[in-house]
Every structure is written in structure tokens, then in C-alpha cells.
Amino acid sequence: MGRIVYAAAMSHVLYPDYYGENVGPHGRRMVEELIGVVRAMGRTLMAAAPDALVVVADDHLNVFSFDAVPALCVRVGRSVSRMVQADAIEFDRALDGLPERYPLHEDLANGILEKGVQAGFDFAASWSAPLDHAFLSPVSTLYGDRPVPPLVPFWVNCFVAPQPTAQRCFAAGRHIARVVAEGPWNAAVVATGGLSHFPELSLARVGQSDPAFDRRIVKLMEAGDHEALTALTAKELHESGSHELLNWLVLLGAVSPARARVRFFGEMGRIDLAALEWDVA
Amino acid sequence: MSRYETNVVLYRLKKDPAFRDRFRANPGGALADADLSDEERDAFVRWDTRKLNELGGSLHLLVSIPGLGGH
Numbered sequence: 376m377g378r379i380v381y382a383a384a385m386s387h388v389l390y391p392d393y394y395g396e397n398v399g400p401h402g403r404r405m406v407e408e409l410i411g412v413v414r415a416m417g418r419t420l421m422a423a424a425p426d427a428l429v430v431v432a433d434d435h436l437n438v439f440s441f442d443a444v445p446a447l448c449v450r451v452g453r454s455v456s457r458m459v460q461a462d463a464i465e466f467d468r469a470l471d472g473l474p475e476r477y478p479l480h481e482d483l484a485n486g487i488l489e490k491g492v493q494a495g496f497d498f499a500a501s502w503s504a505p506l507d508h509a510f511l512s513p514v515s516t517l518y519g520d521r522p523v524p525p526l527v528p529f530w531v532n533c534f535v536a537p538q539p540t541a542q543r544c545f546a547a548g549r550h551i552a553r554v555v556a557e558g559p560w561n562a563a564v565v566a567t568g569g570l571s572h573f574p575e576l577s578l579a580r581v582g583q584s585d586p587a588f589d590r591r592i593v594k595l596m597e598a599g600d601h602e603a604l605t606a607l608t609a610k611e612l613h614e615s616g617s618h619e620l621l622n623w624l625v626l627l628g629a630v631s632p633a634r635a636r637v638r639f640f641g642e643m644g645r646i647d648l649a650a651l652e653w654d655v656a
Numbered sequence: 657m658s659r660y661e662t663n664v665v666l667y668r669l670k671k672d673p674a675f676r677d678r679f680r681a682n683p684g685g686a687l688a689d690a691d692l693s694d695e696e697r698d699a700f701v702r703w704d705t706r707k708l709n710e711l712g713g714s715l716h717l718l719v720s721i722p723g724l725g726g727h
Contacts, residue, residue, distance in 0.1 A: 435716045435720065436663075436667065436670070436714055436716045436717050436720075437720075440663075440664075440667050441660055441663040441664060441667065441714075460671075460722075461673060461722070462673070462722030462723065463722065464719070464720045464722060467720075534714070534715075534716055535714070573715055576709075576714075576715040576716075577709060577715065578705055578706050578709040578715055578718055578719070579706055579709070581715070581719070
């Protein structure tokens, strides 16, 4: 019987130059401190030796276009490539130099997809979507130069309204935990993104975050108050710039009722950064 | 409301370097066949990113078009 042997969530632009350029020296210092914490978390993750690493993240209109935006999507197939884009902006320059392909845990991914559809989750499947910084910036920081276990990338539509609800994301996480428990593999689950930034997805408000909202959310995670977190509305997430919390809600469903431990929390102004672990052992 | 068309143009500007070059050289000409309202077309031609965002253009596309990203 499989277990979730490690669970964590963290911000996903782990790239000092981006914050140095857009925020200044204090932004650079803060993300460098976060990167140090995530590397330490990576040592705990590697010690847990998962057979598969489920990564829950969002697309930034890199992979899916307005032709079709899946609410929830499982990446299936044997391997996945790193997104490559000529003249990429800062976000995705964090991917330069990383391996071009990563193995997938085909059996676990297929199980999540097929059992999900049987259970009433109309998950989309992709055999070709590549991974952008939302996946690979945290994974590469956690693992450094060491081999990454087979991945199960899981996309949540965080940015193109109408997004899936907090409750639905939590339920998808419960489903992932059930599939892991029914299988023979130990899995780690990592969710990425946040905390608050880009409120209302308004260009005029880029540069603002909502520290009071973020402090409240982190306290709820520490307390294990998943009822309050699943009650978050699309309006609250949109107005505070917390769209990517939907990724974290999938993880919360996977680990519930575990409580979070805060490894890092920093209020930068443009965005608030965080890294949390859950006691799942 | 042609939010879809606005975002199709933004997505092409992000992903298609040849289209991006044509747009930079001659915005009106590059968009001649695009199904945009006059207001949307004008915002593209003036490269008024805030207006495009107000008209439904995706923030993540607007900030990530190589060489044109508007923060």
C-alpha cells in the first residue's frame, strides 16, 4: 500500500534576477533566502525517497492557449520536456541549463487519470504539454544536480476564468491520495505558486500583494483548518491575487487533516513568498 | 466582445517570432486580418497594454511577450 511520504508547497519563481530586476536588492535577498530553505527541504524530500513526485502547478499561457484551457489536467506518457522558448522573459530563464527531458511515473499518472474519470472527475489528459517554471523551478531547486524521481505533473487552471473551485481542487487532492493509497508506490506531493500577487490580474495593480490575506491563509494551514480554506471563493482569490492557492488546495486535499509547518514566509511587496511542509509521516 | 481574438493575437505575439517582427514593423498591417473591434485594434496599434488588459487581454500574456512585455 502506497503512502504520501513528503508534502510541501512553495512559491515558484525561484530566480533572484527576476526579483532583483523588478523589486530591487531586498527582493533578491528574500528569494535567495527562500531558495536556501527550499534546498534544505529538498534534503528531507530526498531522504523520504519517493517512487514518484506529484507536482501540482498552473499554466501561464505557456502550454495551453485560449483554444482550450483544461480545468484540471494530468500529464501522461513516458517523459516530459522542459519548455523552451526563444527570448523567454525572466520567469522562464530560470529553466536555462536544466535537463531537457524528465521521466514520468506513467502508472501513477494513468491511475490518477483513469480512476479520476471513473470517480466523476472529468480530468483532461495531455501527452505532450511541456513544463514551465511553475513545475521546474521548484523541482530543480529541491533536487539540485541529483536525479529527480519520475514525475506526475498535474495542472490546475488558476488564471483563466472560470477556474475550478477551491472545494473541487481539494476533492481532486483527496482523490490523488486515494490512488496513492491503493497503489504500491510511495509518492511525494509538491504544490507551487503564490502567495498573493497580480491582484485581479490587473496590469495596473502589478506590484501589489495582500499580506493580511496571506498571513490569514498561512495560519489556517498551520491550524489545519481546511474547512475555512476550501470555503475560499473565486472572488476572494481573484481580488487578493491568490489564484495559485488552487494548486495548494489540491495538496491540502491530499494531506488532510495534516497541519502545515512554515519553513519560510516573507512579505516582499510585489508578492509574498512562502514555503510550507506538512507532517505526513 | 472578442476577448478570445484579443488573446489569440497576444498568444501569437508571444509564441511566433516572425509575427512579432511583423507587428513591430507595422502593427496595423500585421493585424489586418485579425477579427478585432476598432477599440481593440487601436489598443494594439498604440501598444497600450493597460487598455488591452482592461479589454480582457490576459495579464500573463501581456507581461511575457519577448521585447514587448508591459509591467
